[in-house]
Amino acid sequence: MQHLDSDRLVLLALSEDAANPDESVHLAACAGCREELQALHYVAELGAESGDLRALPPPPEHVWAGIQADIARVVAEPAPAAVVPVTRRAAGRRRPRWLAPVLSAAAAAVIAVAGTAVVLRGFDRPPAAEVTARATLAPLPTAPAAARGSVRVLSDGEMVVDVRNLPLTTGFHEVWLIDPDDTSKMVSLGNLSGRAEVVLPVPPGTDLNRYRLVDVSDEAHDGDAAHSGRSLLRGTLTY
């Protein structure tokens, strides 16, 4: 029998179908098809287990602060090799011939460190905009369980919306701020473009203590600017 075609291998790997007797005989005899099937089966297993790893939050901010401090320290420290030749010279001894390459290497190291310092200048700058509020978006029953998102409101009045695993739509996804005490009151922030992360301006004067419920809805291209009523994700802003 011929080798199994790729559609067939995928169906077997996803355990959607069992191998028929001819296929079983072939798989027992053909190492190539067998390995291909095993590899696809393993990848399918990994895929099925990957749900909780797809929207991992970054580590806590103190880890980031540690990274910045370590990098700043590495950059500030002079290369230790540069010290050795200086002491030898101070002792008034003739510099041995072999030291010349060491010295130029040390000089090169100093230049490399200086170069890194220039590249790293950004670490001394305060961040352009600080996060003033955050929300974690969880799926409503109408959305796939894997759907999720997060929102950061920045001090410059922008909102960074990061969404994952939203269902396909024939229309578009829209972001709203809703007053949880009167859910008929809401502000539209704009649409998601299909990219994972979108930056939307928060209209000036919006009271985020009142409009603190962030909502992502599925909207149709029907010319109706009001909320469709089909909410997918929701979360509350915290400070």
Place this chain on the structure above:
Amino acid sequence: MDPGEELAERFRDGDDRALRTAYEQYGGAVLVLAQRVLGNRADAEDVTQATFVAAWMGRETFDPERGSMLAWLLGIARRKAVDRIRSAARDERISDSVRSLPPPAAPEEAPERVVDRLVVADELNRLPTEQRRTLELAFFDDLTHPQIAAVTGLPLGTVKSHIRRGMANLRRRWEVDGAASGFRSAGPSRAL
């Protein structure tokens, strides 16, 4: 250029915003791996910190031809975590060479498999929308091809081809990145 390549290029060029972006995108994965290898959160955070510092200082050594940035970072994290276990074992021997050490707790899952899951999860997020969506329905909702066709309204042949291509993409990434992270030797097939 896809967003991953663009990030890798800016990172190699020394754009410090790219370090922050890499931290936001991959820091969680690095922390998960470190925690799985080391078994405790504080050490895992230290290793995560050391990993990003080492990656930044050695950014010119990152070769996108050999694998993704995620795989490169996971490879650095693995070495840092193993170094830490070795040095902890050395301290233990010096401080108390008489007492026999209890056997180390068996890890609940091999680090290699954690890396495999992390790279497959990352690739799944990067797939073209329809490949991703059809595979999600197969993996997480356990739907068959005909059920996926019914749910999405796509023709059965289209569903098949999205799933076939999606699986091929996941498999390619798993092979390339497994080798790049230093957990496996390169090669198209291996014992599973």
